[in-house]
Amino acid sequence: MEPLIRELTDADRDANHRLGADAFGYAADRQPSALPPVGGAVLGAFVGDELTAKIRARDDRIHLPGNRTMEMFGVEGVAVHPEARGGGLLSPLFRAGFDRARRLGQPISILFPTAAGIYRRFGYELVGSLEQREIAVSALAKVKAPQGISLRRATNDDLGELRRLYAAWAAERLGPLTRVRPSAPILSGDYLASPASVTLAIDTTGEIVGSVRWTRGTGYDPATSIIEVEDLIGRTSDATRALWRFLGTFDSVSGRVNVELPSGDESLTALPAEPAPAVKEHRYMLALVDIPAALAARRGLPGLTAQLPFGVTGGFAEDVDGHYVLEVSGDELRCSRGSSGVGPTFHARGLAALYGGAQRCAGLRAGGLLDGPADHDALWDALFNVPAQVRDYF
Incomplete structure (x- = not known):
């Protein structure tokens, strides 16, 4: 039936x-x-x-x-x-x-899978993860405090500035939610509700250049007390170091910080030593639902003019499979249906992986997700070389 x-x-x-x-x-x-x-x-x-x-x-x-x-x-x-x-x-x-x-x-779809294989038949491919790490507070205490950054606790009056900070941080990234939709009004009053606290990093001009949302946890025995960190955002390296150092000031009463960050998040490079591998991760997958609209939404390369014919096969969403032409005109991309014949052919999963910055063309070819002429592989790699970063699990 x-x-x-x-x-x-x-x-x-x-x-x-x-x-x-x-x-x-x-x-x-x-x-x-x-x-x-x-x-x-x-x-x-x-x-x-x-x-x-x-x-x-x-x-x-x-x-x-x-x-x-x-x-x-x-x-x-x-x-x-x-x-x-x-x-x-x-x-x-x-x-x-x-x-x-x-x-x-x-034009695109994102999900967090319990088992990736279930969703690959629908055109989804893994493009990143939201990772939880355990970092010793004693290690954070060794972060050198930067000059010119002051700290204070956020209040509800700062919500507008927190939204602007987040939007500025996300402006050059692929994947973060805008956090303003009814489905997830994340930067609302609940963001500052107890037991969570938000600490702001402020530069010498008075601008908020970073924030960290943290929950103190219970007790004061470093062996058992844990600080939970859900959001650490630094617009500058000094802001990032100041926020890590702030968490390190708890070293006499708390033993470790549990922090959740996207894979490859640059804030980890501010730490004095390589952090331990993630203890937990939420992997996420991406699928292209409308290829012309998804590709045209991305940014091109200044000074570049090119036409890249290509094909797509193995898709599940209606009208995904077929032939296309991607036109690059400086910063702008245009994608339309094309005639058959002359370009490489992406598997729908392969194009999703490239779009999400998870694979280069050479890797897609090795994995059987791209075949045909390789003349323009370097251009495809250059156009879609930004890794996906998702901060909000759903």
């Missing part, structure tokens, strides 16, 4: 909760959530009258290099009834999700 695919309404609240509890092990006292969720929708697959599988579509916006932003289809809450797993129910759900994304002008 073909499943019925539709958006869930509040009449489906209890069924949605039961399916989620099977998949994610909700606590017994957790209450069913209202539907539809703010800033998105839940798509359900019904076999007969039973809700048997679902995905939550998160409508959000991400930053792109060059102070640009783009709409995004975030996927979370993927669940299949235990007795129906392996029955192919995710395929019509993702097809419906991609169709919805195209209608809403969302």
Whole structure:
């Protein structure tokens, strides 16, 4: 029997909760959530009258290099009834999700997988991770305090400045959420709510150039006391060092800091020694839903004019497979459908990996995700050489 695919309404609240509890092990006292969720929708697959599988579509916006932003289809809450797993129910759900994304002008999709292999058949590829590290507070105490940076505790009056700080930090990066959508108003009053605290780094002109959100934890025995850090942002190297050094001032009462940062985050280079490997990570994947729109949203290379014909195969979203031409005119990119024949062919996963800065063309060729003429590989690498950095798990 073909499943019925539709958006869930509040009449489906209890069924949605039961399916989620099977998949994610909700606590017994957790209450069913209202539907539809703010800033998105839940798509359900019904076999007969039973809700048997679902995905939550998160409508959000991400930053792109060059102070640009783009709409995004975030996927979370993927669940299949235990007795129906392996029955192919995710395929019509993702097809419906991609169709919805195209209608809403969302050229890319991002998700955090529990198992990457499940999602590769839908065109997703791994492009990075959000990593948790444990750093000894005694190591942070060795960071040399920079000159010209003062610190103070943030208040609700600083929320506007915190938003501007974050937007300025994210302006040249690929992937951070804008943090202003209804689906995740992260830089709101809750950001400063107890037990969390936010400390600001301020330069000699009075400008806020960095911030760290931290939770002190309990006790004062360095062997057991832990400081949780969810957000460390430095616009300058001095601000970053000042914030690390601030955390190091707890060395007599706290033994370690648990900090969550994107893979490759530059703030780790300010530490006096190489940090230990991540103890936990949330890997994330990217898929291209609308290739012309996704590529045209990116920035070109000043002074470069080029035409790059290419093909795409192995895609899942409608109209992804086919032939294209990417036109580079300085800072601007334009992508349109092209004729067959002359350029390389990317697997949809390979183009997603390149777009997310996770692989160069040589690696894609070695992995079987790119073949055909290699004349323009260096240009493709140069155009998409910014690694994805996602700070917010969903």
